[in-house]
Structure formats: C-alpha cells, structure tokens
Amino acid sequence: MAPKVLISDKLSNAAVQIFKDRGIDVDFRPELGKDKDALLAVIDQYDGLAIRSATKATDKIIAAATNLKVIGRAGIGTDNIDKEAASKKGVIVMNTPFGNMITTAEHAIAMMFAVARQIPEASASTHAGKWEKSKFMGVELTGKTLGVIGAGNIGSIVIDRAQGLKMKVVAYDPFLSEERADKIGVEKVELEELLTRADFITLHVPLTDSTRNILSAENIAKTKKGVRIINCARGGLVDEVALAEALKSGHVAGAAFDVFSEEPATENPLFNLPNVVCTPHLGAATTEAQENVALQVAEQMADYLLTGAVSNALNTPSVTAEEAKVMGPWVKLSTHLGNFIGQMTDEPIKAINILYDGEVQDMNLAALTSAVVAGIMKKGNPDVNVVSAPVIAKERGVKISTTTQDQSGAFEGYIKVTVVTEAKERSVAGTVFSDGKPRFIQIKGINVDAEVGENMLYTTNEDVPGIIGTLGSVLGDNGVNIANFTLGRSEARGEAIALLYVDDALSQATLDALAATGRFKQVKPLTFDIA
Template sequence: MAPRVLISDQLSDAAIQIFKSRGVEVDFRPELGKDRDALLAVIGLYDGLAIRSATKVTEKVIAAATNLKVIGRAGIGVDNVDIPAATAKGIIVMNTPFGNAITTAEHAIAMMFSVARQIPEANGSTQAGKWEKTRFMGVEITGKVLGLIGCGNIGSIVAERAIGLKMKVLAYDPFLTAERALDLGVEKVDLDGLLARADFISLHTPLTEKTRNIISADALQKTKRGVYLINCARGGLVDEHALRAALDSGHVAGAAFDVFVEEPAKENVLFGAPNMVCTPHLGASTTEAQENVALQVAEQISDYLVAGAVSNALNMPSITAEEAPRLVPFVRLAEQLGSFAGQLTETGIKAVRLEYAGAVAEMNTRALTAAALTGVLTPLLQTVNMVSAPSIARDRNIQVEEVRRGQTGAYETYIRLTVVTDRQERSVAGTVFGDGKPRIIQVKGINMEAGLGPHMVYITNEDKPGFIGRFGSLLGDAGINIATFNLGRTEPGGDAIALLEVDGEVPADTLAAISALPMVKQVKPLRF
C-alpha cells in the first residue's frame, strides 16, 4: 500500500508532483492548517505530514496521529511542532535548514542597511513631499563591527556578506569551533565581549530556554551607546519592552525586526519607536526560497517513506539514500543484539556500551546505536523506536557509550553490545554475512554462530553429558519442533550456552521442566 501524505499548508505544485512521482499518495488540503478540529479528524489517516508555519502540530494532534511516521516543515523553524511529543511517539520531525538560508541572510543585510540609513522613514517623508535631507543622517557600514549572536547556516552567510562589505565580524556561538571561525574569517568571542564591542548586532539563533531574552535589559546596558540591533531570527530573543526603552532613550540608535514575540503582530510595543524598521516575517519570503523549501521537504518526506533515508531530522540520526541499503542489515543486527540483551535483562539498566569493529565502524553508528537502544528498551516499554529510544535512554539516566576500532579477531566486522546493570554485565556480539542476514557470534564471551528466528530458546547450563538428550526429549514430548540448534562453551565441562530456534512458542510448563533439569542454570524464551 502506498504511503499517504497530507499537505496542510500552502505548498507549490512542483512539490506535490514530487510526492506523486515517487509513488506517494498526497492530499493537498491547505485549509486544514488553520482548522485544528478538522486536522484532528483526519490526521490518523496519514503516514506523513508536510507543513509550513500555519499548522500547529500540538500534543493533541500527535496523539490523534495513529499512523504518522514523519512531519516535514518547509522552513527552518519548528516552533509550531511539539517535538518532545513527536519523539515520544516515534515520529520523525524534519525541517529544511538550507532552502531559505540565503534569503534570510540577505534580508538581515537589507535590514541592516535600512536602519543604518533610515531608508523606510526617509522614503515615507520624501513621498509626502517634505524633502527632509538634513533630518536623515545615517551611518556607514564600512569599517564597523558586526556582532553575530549565532553563527550557524544563516549566521555564517551573513558573516561572509558582511566581510565583503568590509565589516569586522565577531561571533558568539557556543557550538562554533575555533577552526570554523578561522575559516569564516570571524573572531569568536563571549557574549559580554560581543555586546561591548559591536556597532551592529544581528541575531541568528533558535529560540530556546537558554536564548529567550538573550538581549535583555541587562544585556542592552552592556552595549555601546548608538548600537543598532537586527533580529530576523525568532521573536522572543529580545526583550521588546527593554528595547523600546533603549530606543526612546537613544542608547540604541535603531533596530530592524522581522520577527516578534506574538505574530501576526497587529500591535507591538516597538511600533512607533524612533528609527524602528519592521517587516512582517519576510525572512524566507522570496520566490526562490519558497520554492526551494517546498521541493526540499517533499524530497525528504518521500525519501524516508519510500527508501528509509533520513535527512535534516531534529530527533533522529540522518541516513542518506546512498548508505541506507548498506546500513539496513546492520540496523537490523543492532536492534536484534539489543533485543537479545534486553530480553535477558531483569534488573535496572545503568549503561549500554556498543563496540563497532572493522567496516561497520566506518558506517553511521549514530543510527546503529539508536537501533540497538530500541532493541534493548522494547522488552521494557513496547512502544519505542529509533526516534524515541535515545531520548528515553537519556530520561532514564542510561549511559550510552560508543567505541570504534579496526578489524580484530576472525570476523571482518562485528558489533558487540554490552548491557550493564546493578548486578552484572551481559554482552552479545554479531555480524552480517554475505547473504545480508544477521548472525550471533558470541554470547557472554562464549563463541557460537546462530541466526535469529521469530521464536528462540536461550539456555545456560553446565557442559555435562546427557543435557542435550534430556532437553530434546522434553521439547519432543511437548510437540515442539527444533529448527536450528547452536551450542557454545567456555571449556570442556565448563559453562555452556544453547541457543535454538523452534517452530512456535514453548509452553510455560515445558520451560519449567527444562529449568528443573539438574545441569540447567537459566532458561529464557526469546522473540524476534
């Protein structure tokens, strides 16, 4: 059955055609973005949801989205999506961070020129026939210091343009490395240093609890008198009331805002302030940007629903369309190793350690780790997947460690997963053979080779004569057919493991009889 996608905001015809050309059934219903009740009534029918900013994907909408697998936002901001609720339900949330980056950066530069030369107000005055030439005394951009708060995709483009305008660029961004700053030609500084030195300040950071009101009354007091402030990022980054006071006092010479705390901004404390330039969230409003993000979100959603490729996801490791075919068998292996260990774990999990050796160490291990955690946690939680598993592990204070190394031992490549509990460590290792099927190659340090089927029985026992015969007889008496039988041991007469696939579930009384055998230490039915 073809996957089905709902487009609940305006999106270009070209984007709709992309969905159709990829074999995705698409319903274009842009009126639903502003009608929450209507959206709630139909959202359960869809595998994918493509939106812009009008649709509010709330916790209630996500609860009603019983089949939803992916939400794609045509644009960079996802303030209108409850990402934690989507993650908890295993829904991937994607955005399109590059489609409108140039357009938004250009708007910030345009706003900087506008406020520096008072262009909007001078335009209004001139068209009113006043010719107030001496009233509109501006400042040059050349040679001035631009402080960027945030130097990611958009901030870095602004930096490049500003350097071309012969500005000195400072950048405050905790994620900006010294090497990246050097490549961009910017000076990395702390926030106080930026506030004290900048002639112009431009914001290019998401709105989070850490960045909310990052330009506060206290921050404004640390700036130069005569500073200019530009915000084309997110409303809420600046304390609007504090900025109005600073504009009225003349401490801030001018401000240019494309975004506001409440939008649409029909009224705002900043309106009417001296040298205040305002636009109605036009940062991404160019023909090129609107088309780019629409096409990009259609491609991303289609790639995921059709090929399993994940790109620009905010709550899931990326998997390219090229690597997906090679990665899929190892994703399945990682999840089965996790499931194996998880089903055998009966106490609280403190840590999960993953060792990637050989060729698999060069693959997308973030995706593999997410798959392994899914397997580990599923026996405990049932409704967990690669999207929600990493966040659930963090919430439960489960420490996750990845180790990569070159080829060691007899196998060209393998994954070893170790679960650490209060009482013990349990490890299981596996690989993928040429047929693309996962195999177990080691359990608790004991070498063995076994495929995994839907119904398995795991037994630890003493390596003594008579065990296999008695065990086999018990299964035979219960009418249970053995599909595969795999054995391993530490040494003759030492600890041994039996792992077998059976054709159906083993009755509880048969498991109890096996457990009662004198040489048996543990019996556990496993499902895969």
C-alpha cells in the same frame, strides 16, 4: 497500495508534482492547515503529512493519525509539531534545516541597511509628499564594526556578506573554534567585548535557556552609544522593554526586528518608535527559499515512504529498517553520551573522538556518530538533528574521528566519547545491558555503573568520609528523592565522583545549598530525554 500524503499548507505545485511523479497519491488541501477539526476528521487516511507553519500537528492530531508514518515540515522550525507524541507513535518528524539560510542572512543585511539609512521612514515621508532630506541623516556601513552573536550556518553567511561590504566583523559564539574563526576571517571575542566594540549587532542564535534575553537590560547598557541592533533570529533573544527605553534615551540609535517575543505581534514595546524597522517574520519569505524547502520536504518524504530512507529527521537517526531493530538502544546510548558531555562542556570544542569497542563496531557507525554529535551540539542548538549536527560541527571547525577495536574488557561492546577543548579533554563511556537499557560505565576514566535518568546530578570531590551523608542530607532537606546513587573514585583519597538519578528537576536553591557546603569541586544538574 501506493502511500498517501496530505499537504495541508501552501506548498508549490512543483512539490505536489514530485509526489505524483514518484507514484505517491497526494491530496493538496491547504485549507486544512487552519481548520484543526477538519484536519482531525481526515488525518487517519494518510501515511504522510506535509506542512509549513499554519498546520498544528498536536498530540490530538497525531493520536488520530492511525496510518501516519512521517510528518515533513517545509522549513526549519518545528514548534508546531508535538515531537514527543510523534516519537511515541512511531511517526518520523523531518524538516529542511538548510533551505532558507541565504534568504534569512540576506534579510538581516537588508534590515541593517534599512536602519542605517532610515529607509522605511524616509519612504513614508516621501510618499506623504514631504521632502525632508535633512531629516534622514544616515550612517555608512563601510568601516563600521559588526558584532555577530552566533556564527553558525546563517551567522557565517552574514559574516561573509558583511566582509564584502568592508565592515570589520567580530563574533561571539561559545562553539566557534579559533581554527574556524580564522577560516572565515572573523575575530572571535567574548560577548562583553563585542558589546563594547560593535557599531551594529546582529543575532543569529536559537532561543535556549542560555540565549534567552542575551541582550538584557544589563547587556544593552554595556553597548557602545549609538549602536544599532538587528534581530532576524528568534523572538526572546532581546529584552524588548529594555531596548525600547534605550532607544528613547538615545543610547541605541536604531533597531531592526523581524522576530518578536510574542507572535503574531499586534502590540510590542518597539512599535511606533523612531528609527525602528519591523517586519512580520519575513526571514524565510522569498520565492526561492519557499520553493527550495517545499521541494526538499517532498523528496525526503517520498524517499522515506518508498524506500525507508530517513533524511533530516528530528526524532530518529538515519538508519535502515533492518538496522533499527538492533541499533535502537545503542543510538539512544550514543545520544545520552553526547548529551552528557555537551552539558558538561562550556568552552569551544576542538575535536570529538569516538571509540567503538566489541560488537558495536559492526553496526552503522555513521548513524551512531551522528547521534553522539547531535547529543553534544544540542546544548547550543536545540533544533539540531542527527543529519545536521555533523554539518554544523564541521562548519565550526570541530574535528570528528572514530576508532574501532575488538572486545577489550568485561563488556561485549561499549562506546567511549572524548571531547577536546583548548583547556582539557573530557570523556564518558557507556554500554547497553541485556535488558536494552543504556548505562554509563566510565566518567573521566573512573569506573561507574549508572542508570540514565531524566534528571540527574553530577558532583566531583576529594575522596573523604561524609560525602554520601552530605548529599543525602542536603537533597533530603530540599525535598529531592534519589532514585539511583552511583559513586566512583580514581584511588583512595583521590578524586571521586557521584552520579545521582533523582525524581524531579533540581532547583537552583538545591544546587546552591550543595555548593555552600564547600565539599564539592563541581555540582552540575543534567537532563536526558529517556522517552
């Protein structure tokens, strides 16, 4: 029987036709996207669900989808999909991460022009029959300095377009290597320098714990007087209240926002301020972008349903059904190894080197490598997946290399990941035990045997008496229960490490208390997705 797909949002007729041409039974019912009860009543009939942003694929919807195999999101954002519930149910979640890059970048450039020349206000004034030519004195873009926060896919396009406008461009991106910066012709700077030099600032980063309010009240105060700020990336990157005050005081000359901390935005501190341009999240709203992502998601879903091929999946690597049976635990290990190094590395990564030893060298190494890279890149980009991660790494100048070797030690197979930065190399190795559980077996060349937990603590110290007691005492005093405790050292009285699996996330107070003992060179909380 042919697979059956439900399209519950507005997709182009061409996307519908792709399913039909591939022999897939398709129901185009865009009205269901806004009617969760009606969607719930019919979802068990379908093998695939194609959506945009209106449909909410909640845990309740997924639980009722007894035949569902794949959810395809036409676009990059998947906040409207419960990915954890989908993963537990065995439902693949796909998106189209590259379909709207140009459109979003162009919107940022358009917003920059609009705020530089006060176009919306001038248009409204002229429509009202006024001729206030002297009121709307703008500024040129030529020769001005544009500060780009985030030089990934969209940021790089903005940089290219701004250079065509004869702007001077500086960029802040912790993951941007010097080689990549040279290639795209941008000056790489730290955030503080960007703030003090830029005439215009545009943001192109995802919303994470490290980027939330990256333009805080403190950072806005550091900007050049008369700066203009553009945000077409994510709401929450800018302290909107602080920006509103800076606009009122005249320190910031203008702002152009397509995204807001709360959406739909019916109220906002930026609304109704002079020289503030606002649009309702239109970054991807062009005919071309909407068509591109619709066609892409239809092709991807059809490929999976008919052949098992997986593309742009957020919750599973691109492997065949046969490979998945053997590789599942090794894919999870690869992701954990990448997550470990990604969380430990703050400086730009120049290279990622992966060693596959023993039995693992005969597996689908492309999928394992993608899982490692995705794990590393996830710290800076939570939307990254096993398909987009290598592309993003390549665009940022990160060199990825793999090596294989026959069994060389006590384990039948293991994976070792090394990242190279300007300052150092950092490595971690792991294996899969017979019970199918991933384990860390080496960190910084020091042998360990550590179970992977959702919440972990990593410390380094000199190998001296009392470290175990200090860890136990401080964690106990802060109500932290230890599930697993692993120690390792390079040599007696040399460098030592500890890796603890704890029951709950570590509070900042607990981390501060450990650091205050003066016994540790490094105290680092780590989190892993072990679902």
